[in-house]
Each structure stands twice: as C-alpha cells, then as structure tokens.
Amino acid sequence: MIRPELRAHLTRQREAYVAGLTLAASLWVATRGGWFLAALGLCLAALAAGWLVLALRRARFARPVSDPGVVELDEGRIGYWGTGGGMLGGTMALEDLVEIRLLLKDSQFWRLKSRDGQALLVPVAAAGSEKLFDAFAGLPGIDMGALAAALDRRISAQSLWRRPG
Numbered sequence: 290m291i292r293p294e295l296r297a298h299l300t301r302q303r304e305a306y307v308a309g310l311t312l313a314a315s316l317w318v319a320t321r322g323g324w325f326l327a328a329l330g331l332c333l334a335a336l337a338a339g340w341l342v343l344a345l346r347r348a349r350f351a352r353p354v355s356d357p358g359v360v361e362l363d364e365g366r367i368g369y370w371g372t373g374g375g376m377l378g379g380t381m382a383l384e385d386l387v388e389i390r391l392l393l394k395d396s397q398f399w400r401l402k403s404r405d406g407q408a409l410l411v412p413v414a415a416a417g418s419e420k421l422f423d424a425f426a427g428l429p430g431i432d433m434g435a436l437a438a439a440l441d442r443r444i445s446a447q448s449l450w451r452r453p454g
Contacts, residue, residue, distance in 0.1 A: 312337035351419035356412030
C-alpha cells in the first residue's frame with residue numbers, strides 16, 4: 290500500500306525519525322511539572338538532540354544501492370568487494386588509513402589511501418557503504434559534518450581528512 294519511494298525514504302531515515310520522536314517525548318516529560326521531571330526531560334532532550342544530529346548525518350551516507358560491490362567493516366578493517374571492471378576491491382585497516390578523498394567520475398567514490406601509498410576505491414552507493422560513517426567517525430580529528438556536506442555537493446573534493454602527525 291505504501292509507494293516504493295516513500296518506503297525507501299522511511300527506511301533510510303528511520304533512525305532520525307526515532308530520534309525526533311524521542312526528543313519530542315523527552316520535552317513532553319520536561320513539561321509535566323516539578324523540578325525532577327524538568328531536569329530529567331531536559332537531559333534526555335539534550336541526548337536525543339545529539340542523537341538526531343548523528344542520525345541525520347548517518348542517513349546522508351546511506352544511499353540507494355546503485356553501484357556494484359559490497360562494503361564490509363570487520364574488526365577495524367574496511368573491505369570492498371567489487372564485481373570486476375577495474376573495481377576488484379580489497380581491504381584496508383583503519384589504523385593504516387592516512388587520507389580520505391571523495392572522487393567524482395561516473396559516480397562518487399571514496400578514495401582511501403594507506404601508509405604504504407596503496408589506494409582503495411569504494412563506491413559511495415555500494416551495498417553496505419553506510420557502515421563507513423561509523424568507521425570514519427572513530428578517526429582522530431575527522432569532521433563528519435564536512436564529509437557529509439561533501440557527499441551532497443557532488444563535486445570531486447580535495448583531501449577531506451588526513452591523519453594528524
């Protein structure tokens with residue numbers, strides 16, 4: 290009964306909707322009277338607001354699958370398994386990652402560069418690519434807002450992150 294486009298949108302944004310409902314419920318609790326409920330509700334509202342911001346950024350990473358291959362994240366290693374055509378894939382440890390770029394060719398690609406100079410191209414719209422948000426979030430000095438904004442601009446960007454030191 291639901292249109293496929295609406296279903297895809299609701300699926301992609303479900304975490305943001307839950308965070309928004311949690312924010313509304315915590316503000317409702319804060320207005321129920323008394324200092325205890327007000328303090329509890331406002332504390333929960335602050336947590337829910339932070340969760341909502343993260344959920345909206347994470348949703349920008351979750352794209353409809355339109356590129357070949359699968360992205361995996363396992364024990365601190367990013368893996369991309371392509372289907373040929375020059376995109377065979379490979380793995381890279383997060384601790385070896387020194388640079389992240391966003392490339393625009395026929396579609397968008399994350400270009401991950403390791404300490405030894407090897408690069409791994411990962412399509413932005415590959416299956417499982419939304420896992421990269423959580424992988425990138427743990428990198429030192431990274432600005433996740435800048436990464437999400439670069440995805441929306443659809444331009445080939447210079448280095449979006451470099452390992453400090």
